[in-house]
Amino acid sequence: MNRLFPSLTVLFVSFFLVQCAPKEPYTDHSSDLQNEFEAITQILVHDIFSPPVAARVYAYTATAAYEVVAQSHPDYRSLNGQFHDFPAVPAAPNATEYMPEIAALQAAGKVATALVFSEDRMQQHMDEVMAKLVQNHGKEAVSISQAYGEIVADYVLNWAKGDHYNQSRTFTKYEINDDPMRWKPTPPDYMDGIEPHWRNIRTLIMDSAQMFKPVPPPTPSMDTASVFYRDLMQVYHTVNNLDDEQTAIAKFWDCNPYVSVHRGHVMLATKKITPGGHWIGITGIACRKAGLDFFRTADAYLRASTGLFDGFISCWDEKYRSELVRPETLINENFDAQWKPLLQTPPFPEYTSGHSVISGAAGVMLSGVFGQNFAFQDSTERPYGLPDRSYPSFTAASDEAAVSRLYGGIHYMPAIEIGVSQGRSLGAYIDTTLVTYTGNE
């Protein structure tokens, strides 16, 4: 009888729910949104999205969720007039059953489904969520809200079409030449440079990709007296003398979505979240810890992902301007042919460090939402078997993310330091320029 009892309860409850709206409906839709972003992260990993392209999925998904909120709640300002070319979307329905949470979840889900490749997996997640919401709020509320979510999603997707993403698939590939100081593909698989034209993607808030153009890197030189050479040797010696903590830091922030592993005669790809995915994970953790309601949660995702999106454009603009060679290439060519960095060198130019730029930007954006000294425990890497790490603030976390690239042996120090400041500058600009929540803290 014990075993039967719970299912009877479920039957009874669902019967009750279908019949009439519950008195105290399930309200934790904030975690629904967090779960939706986690589902997207898993799909992006599975589908092998590169870091800039993954940031695009996060940003447009968050945009859809947030715009529903903005259209539904007076304390939130629309993105129309704020994001470049962002359209005026129709107002939210004026029906009592309408629930902006459901509409936002639906809008985000539809945009994500359109942008990822494993549509079925995203659809399956959405079906489960919506089934639960039907149970809680009734069919009527869900279908009215869903319908509006769809409308907003269509506006967002239509707007997304104008960002040059599709055109840039056919743009010319990165061209290699003989210049020893210019970036070239790296071991073990010598993959092509990814996204050489990402600067052509429409920014969200920044005026242009060049708005936060960093100073050029130290002049590349193998002159032992040069600054550049000193930085190169720093990478070499640091990696050769890593302590356990440094190793742990490097691995924690690796965030390489595609690492090829050769074992015996077999080649495998191990896949992880992207740097942007890591910060989306942190956003979810912070929302949970701060107990933000659904609307503030949607706002947090929007602000974080806007920083990531423009951050990648700014960073990639510089990468394919300076086209700086990776430390692995120079070390192998000049003094240690067999040297390998701790982390696999990712397939794009060195300067500035992508993780540094976007971590700097995300740190500023999240500090804006949660405060300067918001301590948290970062469990994002648990699925990959890595232990949690704790940080007193987003700034501290972004500092660690940045320096991890030195320990990993894939960046020189200037790319890290200047990268962080590039990210923080653009983060600060976006934080002031982008107005979303106008209510009281």
Added chain:
Amino acid sequence: MKGFYSLIYLGCCTLLFNCSSEAPVEALFTEMDNARTGIAFVNELQYDKDFNVFNYRNFYNGGGVAVGDVNNDGYVDLYFTANQKSNRLYLNNGDWTFTDITEKASVGGSQSWSTGVAMADVNGDGLLDIYVSNSGDIKGDSRANEFFVNNGDGTFREEAERWGIADQGLSTHGVFFDYDRDGDLDLYVLNNSYRAIGTFNLEKSTREIRDPEGGDKLYRNDGDRFTDVSEAAGILGSEIGFGLGTTVGDVNGDGWLDVYISNDFFEKDYLYINQGDGTFKESLEEHMRHTSFASMGADMADINNDAAVDVFVTDMLPQGVRRLNQTTTFENWDVYQNKLAWGYYHQFNRNMLHLNTAAGDFMEIGQLSGVEATDWSWGALLADLDNDGWRDIYISNGIAHDLTDQDYINYISNEEVMRSIVTEDGVNYKELIDLMPSKRIPNYAYKNVAEGYKFVDRAKEWGLSKPSHSNGSVYADIDNDGDLDLIVNNVNQPPFLWRNNAEIIHPENHSIQLDLRKKGGHTIGAKVYAYAQGSLYYAEHVPMKGFQSSVDPRIHLGIGAHTVLDSVVVVWSADSRQTLLNVAADSLYTLQNEGGHRASIKVPLQEPLFEMNATYGMRTENSYSQFNEERLLTTMSTTEGAKLALGDVNGDGYQDIYQCGAAGAPGQLFFGSDWYGFELALQQPFDEHAASEDTDAAFFDYDGDGDLDLYVASGSLEFTAGSAELFDRLYKNDGRGNFRYDANALPELGLPTSSIAVADFDQDGDLDVFCAVRGIKGRYGVPASSLYLMNYGEGMLRNERQTTRGFNRIGMLTDCDAGDLDGDGDFDLVAVGEWQGVRVWINDQGAFNERTLDMGLDHSQGLWNTVTLEDLNNDGQLDIIAGNLGENCRLEASVEKPMALFVNDFDGNSFSDPVLCSYWGDTLFPRVLRHNLISQMPYLKKSNLKYADYAGKSVFEVFDTTQLERSALMQVQTLRSTVFFNRNGQFEHAPLPLRAQIAPVYAIKAVDVNDDGIKDLVLGGNLHEVQPEWGRYDASRGTVLLGTANGDWDVVETHKSGLNLDGQIRDIQSYERDGASYLLFSRLNGPMEEYRITK
């Protein structure tokens, strides 16, 4: 010498026995039941979490087979190696039963993992010894090679240590041969690297650094012991040697045995040319233009009966579409260019058939002959399986787990597994392997159907198509009935014994076999020449070959319908030979070498048709990657310059030459003279237009002042339309050969001209120009308009729109020519191009009307590079000679099953997407790999998330039908270079012989080479700028076709023509100087070469 051989007539009792006891044979081969033969051996493999393909790279390489008569009873016996179990020796009872004598003979081996095996009489006692290679054991205390010396009483003693050949490396195979011709057998041991793949830094090749632990070794036999002489002999033995095949033969015919080493993975193969002084010189790049990438087993034997050994090397390319899409990736252009720069040479993923020019140089014709794709292949055997006188190719293949399944690599979604790999915790590899797909596939048996130039897979018809994972394989005449049976070692499946029924299926064919013996010595390296009524059959005696195996040591020669050989010449060694006359077929001859007189066998030298005379200039093509711009392109079109213009520009009676320059380098004018041939003309105005890529040039008098001016066409799709680099140029001659740029002569159109045709088309007394346009930059497949420049007199040529109407959007033209095709006295036009037919426009009073279809030129769509008009058959009518891509290419095209190119903006991003398709079976498939397609059109990833989703889809399943219907569709119906004979205005298609289809033809010269009054053809070509997926087209060394009275062509092989051209030929000119005739060849990189015609 007659008395020194004995004759065994093949008993018909064997034959009777076979016929009476079994069902009638239906196929060439019958699988022998292992329950009856008594062969219980199985190479069973067990992987577990500690020992598997993840930590031992060569886990699935399988075992080998050795054949030889160890007890001298007249029947060859079999030795199988097993990886994890005991090796087995079976005595042949002569009736297709065998007796396992492993235990009694003590030859099972005691090491943990055996690989290759060789049988040879190493100590010269008349008894075959067995050398087993061992590997696998990672710790290293159980993998020394073993040497079983035959005691002659059915027992063997293991003496590897005592002989100094207990090699400790990860050995694949050992091959015995006499490299220093001192009369004893030396040993080459092929060792595979210890180091894990993926730990190498490719930029710094360590090829020259000997691996102290392993590396290939050459052991010199010093009588009672072997000495490691690897280093002194020039043998490479580095950590990057992933040797899977050692193949020995005399590739350059100098009497010294050379060695071909197949290297797996990124390292290039080696071709060691024996220097005759105890050393070898690794000279692969001097003799071969490219090799297979993951080179595996190989064989060396004569497949075209020209008495020179050819080389066949296996790789892993699957046939067809589905498995190719599922399991294969290719390097991209940039990685290929890098690896070239780092010294890994040209390597492509497919089997290679290297045809020996008989001068030690090779032409790779694997795709022409149809043997390039046999999946994951190990054994390669060149042997005449049906006794028709031409060697066939048998390939054993299969891998127990599909290690390269792309979905496996990209989507093993097991999170636990991923985590354990990432964290480097202990991974349970067994679980990972259990997830890998596994598929048994049939082996291949290719019948030689066109004298070595074409093979057809007959595995099914011959009864050899049972699916398996097969490794080492051998041929042997198990039942002494004059044909070759096949024995194949399989993984986790009993070995195959296939009995050959040639004596029943092909009673019209015959063979002979030779058992070469020498008292107190060996006969390896002996050569056999058998002659019968103008036919020649050739063999070299080196039985260790294929993959990890050792074939029947008796030489077998299929001789077709001949029942008697006029003579058989056995060249025992450099100083000893023997001739047998009137040798009856269907017999085994045991020949004893008793020493003897000095031998010198040389095919009598004919005077070659051509003799190299001089070289001029030094052209260098600029580097440019069109692939960066257009991802779906398979070949570049930016290297088609290097054309020549010929004429006497200074009136001294000698022909002068202008050679087109590459982008960034000016063209060059050479003055002809009597003594010096050609001399560079200085102070010419070409430097100012150096930025342009010259694509064609012609000397003609455009301004009517009586001297030859120079028109230079500018082209190449590396320049944007309208740019100054694309302006064609006219240089005015002052009558003494001094040229001056005439800026007003031509309109500034800025189109990529590919070729010009100059004639007085409108018959007004001055010369007009037709300009063929190559295409539109960045828009492959989109047709471009060509144009007509009318000469208005006074040195002005202008674009004549009225006349040009017929040339609007006609396509990607590569070449054109003008001549009177319809015999009405005016100049008509012929033009060819990529995805174009051979098209003709008839001149009707200055208006051009296309008459391609009316004149019988339908079904001529090809990938044409060049066209020439010439009256080949002296009937007073101009014939068309057109150079195509040729058939040494992975794709096939016919009128019924054309190649197709759909051009459309499929993803709506305002860029055109050209999708290459071809038929496999009856279905039209996109021939673009999934990841290349989705990187151009990401939306396709949704419907093709996994490789398996895409692998078997036709183009109609990948793309929306309405989209395809709205696409521009272009076709290729023939890849063959062809002559179109003009039969009173109807053109008859006459494809050139197979031999002329080995490479793309870019230059054609019709000239009477042998002075018989009939025009002959000299062709040049090759194209190197090809995506590695398809591999560069480089087989041509210049083709010479002699015209015959009945309109056919006699092919002159390279060693007889004297023409041996390197590189990519783009033009050929002929002229006379001081009574002698010459041909001048112009190529992209390097000097022009002038050959004198000797007749």
